[in-house]
Amino acid sequence: MPGQIGLIQATEVIKLILKIGKPLIGQFLIYNSLEVEFKLFPVKKSPSCPLCNEEPKIKELENYHEVCGLESRSQAVT
Amino acid sequence: MGERVKQLFWKVAGPLLRRALKEKHRDVSEISIQEVNRLLKKEERMVLLDVREKEELALGYLKGSLFVPRAGLPEKAETLLPDKNIPIVVYCAAGVRSILAAKTLMEMGYSEVSSMREGIEGWKKAGYEVASDTGLTSEQLTRYSRHILLKEVGTEGQIRLLKAKVLLVGAGGLGCPAALYLAAAGVGTLGIIDDDRVDLTNLQRQILHRTSDVGRPKTESAKEAIARINPDVKVVTYPERLTSENAIKIFEGYDIIVDGSDNFPTKYLVNDAAFFAGKPFVYGGVFQFEGQASVFAPKEGGPCLRCLFPEPPPPGLVPS
Numbered sequence: 001m002p003g004q005i006g007l008i009q010a011t012e013v014i015k016l017i018l019k020i021g022k023p024l025i026g027q028f029l030i031y032n033s034l035e036v037e038f039k040l041f042p043v044k045k046s047p048s049c050p051l052c053n054e055e056p057k058i059k060e061l062e063n064y065h066e067v068c069g070l071e072s073r074s075q076a077v078t
Numbered sequence: 079m080g081e082r083v084k085q086l087f088w089k090v091a092g093p094l095l096r097r098a099l100k101e102k103h104r105d106v107s108e109i110s111i112q113e114v115n116r117l118l119k120k121e122e123r124m125v126l127l128d129v130r131e132k133e134e135l136a137l138g139y140l141k142g143s144l145f146v147p148r149a150g151l152p153e154k155a156e157t158l159l160p161d162k163n164i165p166i167v168v169y170c171a172a173g174v175r176s177i178l179a180a181k182t183l184m185e186m187g188y189s190e191v192s193s194m195r196e197g198i199e200g201w202k203k204a205g206y207e208v209a210s211d212t213g214l215t216s217e218q219l220t221r222y223s224r225h226i227l228l229k230e231v232g233t234e235g236q237i238r239l240l241k242a243k244v245l246l247v248g249a250g251g252l253g254c255p256a257a258l259y260l261a262a263a264g265v266g267t268l269g270i271i272d273d274d275r276v277d278l279t280n281l282q283r284q285i286l287h288r289t290s291d292v293g294r295p296k297t298e299s300a301k302e303a304i305a306r307i308n309p310d311v312k313v314v315t316y317p318e319r320l321t322s323e324n325a326i327k328i329f330e331g332y333d334i335i336v337d338g339s340d341n342f343p344t345k346y347l348v349n350d351a352a353f354f355a356g357k358p359f360v361y362g363g364v365f366q367f368e369g370q371a372s373v374f375a376p377k378e379g380g381p382c383l384r385c386l387f388p389e390p391p392p393p394g395l396v397p398s
Contacts, residue, residue, distance in 0.1 A: 002251030002283050002362075005369035006338065009252060009362045010259040012373050013334050016358060017242045017265070020230045024373040025358075025380035031369045045376065046385035051353055052376040061322035061350055064343035064390075 001033055092172035096195075099177045106180045109192040111201045114140075114167055124165040129179040130198075134171060136226050136233045138198065138208030138219040143169075148179045155186060162188050169194035169201075213237065218310065222264055236264060240310065245269040245332040247320055247348055249296040252362045253338030254286040261304040261311045268304060269332055271316035272296045320344060325351035336360045342390040349374060349383035359383075 008029065015021045028041045050057040100108065117124060118140075126143040128135070135145065146154050148170070159166065166188060168176040176193040183191045194201070202208060208216045212233040218240075225231040225239075242265050246253045249272040260268060276284070276291045276299055284296075291299035297315035304313050316328065320339075325347055329335055335357050337348045345363070352359035358375035361383060374382045 001367055001369055002364045003255045003285070005362045005364050005371055006252040006255035007259055008371045009336050009338075009360045010256040010263075012360050012371070013244055013256070013260060013265070013336060014239070014263055016334055016360075016373070017238055018231060018235045020235075023375075024360075024371060025375050025378055027372065028386065029371045031371075032367065033369070034367045043372070043381050043386055045379070045381040046388075048388075049382065049385040050388050051350060051384040052382045058350060058384075061325065061347065061354070063322060064347040 004031060004033070092174050096172065096174045096177065099174060103177055103181050106177050106184065107192045108173070108177070108195045109167055110195050111204050111206065114169075114194055114201075115204075115206055117167075122165070124167055125159060127159075127166055127168045127179070128170070128198075129168055129175055130170050133227075136210075136212060136219075137171075137223050138202065138210045138216055140169065140198070140201070141207075141209040148175050148182075151179055151182050152186070155183060155188075159188070162186075163190060165190040165192075167192055167194055169197050171197045172199050173197040218264075221308075221310075225263070239264045240266040242334070243267040243269070243332045244334050244336060245271065245329065246336045246338055247344065248272050248338035248340065249284070249286060249300040250274070250280065250338055250340055251283045251364060253336070254284045254300070256336055256338060256362075257286060257300060257304060258307065261308045264308065264310055266310065267312045267314065267332075269314040269316065269328070270297050270300050271318065271320050271328065272300075273317060273319040320347060320351075322347065322351075326355050329355035329357055332357060334358050334360060337362055345383065346390050353382055 012024050015023055026043055028043045030039045047053055126140050128139050128143040128145045129148040131147050144158060146158065166183060168180045168191060170176040173194060173196045176197060180191045180193040198208065202216060202220050208219065210219055214233060214236065222236045225236050226233050244260055244265050246257055246268060249257065249270050257268060274296050276287045276294050276296055278292050281287060281289060286300045286303040287296065295317045297317045301313040301315055304311055329351050335348060335352045337345060337359060339345055339348060348359060353376055356377050358373060361372045361374055363370045374380060376382045
């Protein structure tokens with residue numbers, strides 16, 4: 001399963017470098033391997049994004065592990 | 079498109095056709111690549127005539143050749159080659175079209191024409207040098223020839239790939255296959271940051287690492303695996319954890335960031351650091367049988383991860 005996603009990522013990298021095709025910018029892909037479903041959702045810049053809007057709340061990097069409280073690494077996820 | 083189909087056709091049917099054509103045109107003499115090489119070394123007086131199409135020249139040619147695509151020969155030969163007794167070696171990609179071109183020249187009255195058997199592909203296979211205007215080496219022209227023949231890539235695109243710098247965050251389930259393909263495609267610099275060591279439970283999906291790598295740093299085994307696939311690739315390893323302190327500094331040295339991390343804190347750190355460094359971030363995530371991917375590039379007008387999910391999920395809600 002991570003193989004397919006990793007290769008989609010690699011393909012996106014190559015498209016970005018070569019500036020060819022339509023990149024996955026503004027689109028979110030969900031792949032369900034058991035159902036063989038590829039779904040593509042359009043996603044937009046959020047005007048209330050805490051990071052990339054014009055008056056961001058986040059002005060520098062935080063301490064991410066404290067924020068999430070997820071210190072342990074999952075072995076199952078990737 | 080027509081040309082591409084033709085090239086593919088010649089490649090597949092080449093050897094068979096060459097034999098059949100040779101039967102039909104027994105009067106055309108063939109010369110081996112070794113003999114051509116010997117004559118060139120002796121600086122014998124002769125003309126090398128490349129009869130391939132213009133776009134094929136990107137794959138390299140013999141130094142000092144004249145270029146006339148086969149279809150243009152009847153019209154151009156007499157202007158370019160006024161001396162009909164000069165020895166001419168005609169070549170193409172695989173030695174098929176050159177038989178037909180040699181035949182044409184003979185019918186025009188050229189007396190010492192031969193066709194180079196196996197063409198420039200055979201020449202390269204034999205390890206002889208080819209010239210190129212691209213700055214790519216002979217080996218690179220051959221290694222990336224299937225890219226170079228694609229109109230979307232070409233030599234220009236391949237050079238871009240070779241100059242590109244891509245950082246992989248994590249050499250795990252996502253980073254491994256991504257690294258394999260990026261390395262094979264000739265992405266010139268691959269950075270890999272991972273502080274983990276190879277575990278037996280990783281091997282069922284983390285395909286850069288082998289059984290004998292268990293216990294070794296993932297960055298090390300990844301570097302070796304990449305070198306085996308493509309020695310053109312420069313691998314920069316960071317056997318450390320990505321943190322708020324080192325992230326932006328590392329990201330600044332790369333063109334694109336690929337997220338192969340396995341936890342939310344790192345994904346949000348990658349998102350924010352990529353934003354501050356102004357780099358596109360290729361997101362990927364997998365849970366059991368479902369996967370996700372996107373490209374977050376706020377600089378190009380797209381959203382970032384926080385536009386979709388402003389905050390990381392609270393602890394306890396996330397399957398780990």
